[in-house]
Every structure is written in structure tokens, then in C-alpha cells.
Amino acid sequence: MNTTNTILEIRQLSRSYRSVKAIRELSLSINAGQAFGLLGPNGSGKTTTLSIIAGILKQDAGTYSWFGEDPPTPQQRTKIGSLIENPHFYPYLTLEQNLKIICEIKQIGYNDIDRVLEETKLSERKKSRFKTLSLGMKQRLGIAAALLGDPQILVLDEPTNGLDPEGIAEVRDTVMAQVEKGKTLILASHILSEVEKICSHVAILKNGELLASGSVEEILAEEEVVEFSCAENEKLKAILQNSDIVLHTRTENGLLVATLAPGMQSSDLNKFAFENLFVITHLRSRKKSLEAHFLELVK
């Protein structure tokens, strides 16, 4: 295993709130350059997980390490831009003063403040007090603070929370731009389309347990279902059963319906059939959306 590439390693992390188990023995590994989505319904343990790795909550059991360094230190967090739950700042200070405090903590110069305010379209409000901001603006300031110092790692917990559709689109663009720059992103969300659009990898959580984890395509491909037919459906079905292209095949309304094996695509199936002298007359991918898979998983 290449440890230098591992940004975050979570091992057997558990945390309970009284009798409720928020996360149970969660293990994850996130590598440099990944856009990692933490997907799950409300109460699945996303925020608990992020709070622990951000140092604001103590785990009951298990460990985690940033950059392959044990144990985690506050110093490491200065290299990470985080937004956990709602952003909290000093209500009586201006945006600029609030960001100055973050600059001091991260030990960087004040000259980055204008850039991040520009990027989150808050420049005009630079001298306003934090308490005068709207909910959406507060959220954007949280993102601005996370971007201060241009950190290589971003940890965002529901960054589009409380934003209007326009705001959501803007934040998504900002985050996507960061991902395109090659930054590592850890994004918690219960919005599937968000994860699908932004992330390269995804972990699905439910009741604090990891249900599935892998690249977004992998998880999608796992469940890729293809319907097809040819002149001799039953013969093709028999051959396919013994191949490693499909997991299983069934007959449905005179069509064959197959679930593809991981990594296989409908073209592989077509090619296989052609090589075995079957001419496929009908082929349609019933690619399950992440949403369908997600709902199935968390059911």
C-alpha cells in the first residue's frame, strides 16, 4: 500500500450518543486527488464522522490519521479547509475580521482574504458584521474560510445547505473548480445528484454503518442491468451463465435481462454474443441511477 498517497485513514471508528450508535466500526481510506462523497440519509453518521476527523468530537473507539501521520495533531488541521455543519463565526466582527482570525490560526498572511471573498462573491460585504448576513451568505463565508490559504484538502459537510438554487449552483461550481485543480475533497451530502456530479468516489452510510464504498462508476456498474434479445434467447442465456460477463440472467416478457458483472459494460456483452455467433437484435441499458441504488441500499 502506498501510504504517502493516503490522505485520510479511518480505522474502526465508533461513537455513541447515549444509547444511539452514531457510527459503528467505520473504516475508510481516502487518497490524494480523490473527490470522496460521504452519502447517507439524515442521521446516518456523516457529520459525526467529519466532526471526529475535524477534532471537535472525541470518538469512543477506533483511530484515524491524516497524511499517514499518527496521532492526529491540530497542526495538521491547518492544512485542511473544513466546513462542518453550519459555519460559526463571531457575530459582532466583520467578515474581514473573522477571516483574519482564521488566517492567524492557519498562520498565513491576510492577503488571501480578498481572493476567497471574491471567489464566494462576498467582497461587497467585507466590512459587514457576520450577524447581518443572510443564511446563504453565512454558508458562503464558511466556504470562503475553508478556502483560505488554498489548502490541498477540503472537508465540506453539506455545503449547499440552506442555499437557494442559484446559490447551490454557485457553490457546486466553486467546489468543482477546486476538484479540477486536483484537490482532495471529502464531501458529506444526502443529495445524490450532488455527489454524482462532483465526486469520483463514494461511501454510502446508513445508521452509522458503511454499506458500500468505491468509485462512483464502480458502484453504478455493479448494478448495471441490460435488457437484450436475439433469435435464440435461451441458448444465449445458457452460454452467458458460464461467462464472467454477467452475474445472472432472467427472462422477462420475451427479453433477456442481465445484471452485468462489476467492470463490464453492455458493449462487452454485445461483443461476447457476436463472437459466439449470436446477433443481438435489441440491446438497451437499464443503467440504474445512483439514486435507485442508494434507495435500495438504505432500505
Next chain:
Amino acid sequence: MKKLLRIEQIKILNYLPFQVLLGLYVLAIILGLVIYPLFDKQVPIVSLTDLFRFPDVWPFMTWITEPYNTMLALIVIMVTTNEFTNHTFKTQVIFGLGRAELLWQKLALIFILAMVATLLVTITSVLLGLSYSYKLTLNIALENSWMMLPYFLSSVAYMTFGLLFAILIKNTASAILGFIGFRTFLEPVLFLILRKYEIKWFLPMRANTRLTPLPNLIEMFEQKLDGDGEAMEASAMEILPKGLPMWANILLVLGYVALTVFISFRLMQKKKLT
């Protein structure tokens, strides 16, 4: 540490209630300067201005300004509970401060406020001493000036005690109520209950106020008054509380400060910051 001071400076200097309370503190000391001499004219025979002479001005000023330390403790309680209610402790940890550093910020603030208070009272005492003393030599002026050290310690003790209340209770109003209630009600009642036992001198607030004891006024005035000095002194011994010797008191309060800070650190390590 420089980093922590700069952060605290941004937070504090732009915080209106802090400015108001600190302003009140300074005003209270200045007003005292104006008001005490005014009373003077109404008291026959003894003059309060006698107390403003070197070296008596030192014990008198430390004693009279000691209750003002409550205001400093309130400042510390407010700025600390605010960090909890605004969830800004959490924000600072997320961006890279350690939990211990959160507390070091407040301890640095306490140290600076105590320095300011001590300096202010020192300057006031020197000014008073210079204007009211008949005889002025360096020796006389500096006699008793060591009392500013226990005064500084007393300031620190008040504020660390306030800090502990703030961390324990988190809510501003409740923490202030808790602190004032403890100082003005709970501990005095405990003192009364324990009045027969020497342990009463070990109560934290009592030990703290004993750092700046009520000056032996009668002994001070005695030289001015005709009559039986010895009898006066005997009655003074009856009135004045005895308690621990100063050095033991200093050690005791140092112990309390250390304990308070230790407990505060332990609490901060465990506290959920969300």
C-alpha cells in the same frame, strides 16, 4: 503564544461589552480617587486622606479596589461563555487550534488584564501618595509597595475562578449568576457555618480577599489621636479578622489558581465543542 494573543486581540478589542466593562473598571478607580477625598470633609478628627499617605496608601488602595476584580472576572466569564454560545471554540479547533490553546488564549487574557489592573492601582497609589504625604523619602514610599504582588495574584485568582465557572456552565447569564452567587452568598454562608473552625480561612474566596486585608485602620489613626493607644490596639485585635499569615495565604491562593487551571484544562480536553 504570539499567535494566540493576536487572535484574542482581534476578538476582544472589537467587542463592545468588553470595552464597556473595562471602561467601567477604569472609571470606578478614577471615581474612587475623586469621591473618597470628598467624604473626608464629613468625618471629624480622622482624615481619610491620612490613608493616602505613603506607606499606608498601599494596603488601603489594594483593599479598597479589591472588589473591582469582580468586574474583571465578569469580563473573562463573558468572553469565554461567548465562545461556547457562538460555537467559535469549535470553529477555531476545526481550523487548527488545539483544545489546550483555546484555554491558553484565555489565560493570556487573564494575565494581561491582571497586569493592567495592577498597573492602574499602582499608578493611582503613587499619585495619591505623592499628593498627600508630608514626608517623602524613597524608603517610606516603597514600604508596603510589595502589596501589589498579592494584589496581582488576587486579580489572577478572581479571573481564573471566573474562567472555571464559564467552562463549567457555558451559558453567560448562568455563569455570571453562579460566580456572583458563590462569591456573595454561598461562600459567606459556608464561612459562617465553619466560623468555629480554622478551616474557614481556607475557603477560596476568603483566602483571596485576605490577600488584600482590611488595613489596621485603628493603628494608623492611633498616632494622630490622643488617648489610650494601647486600649485601642487591644480592641483592634478583637475587631480585625486574624486568619493565616500572608505568606501562607499567598501559597494557598497559588494552590487554588493551579488547581482551577488544572481542572479547566481537564474539562476542555473532554468537552464536546459542537
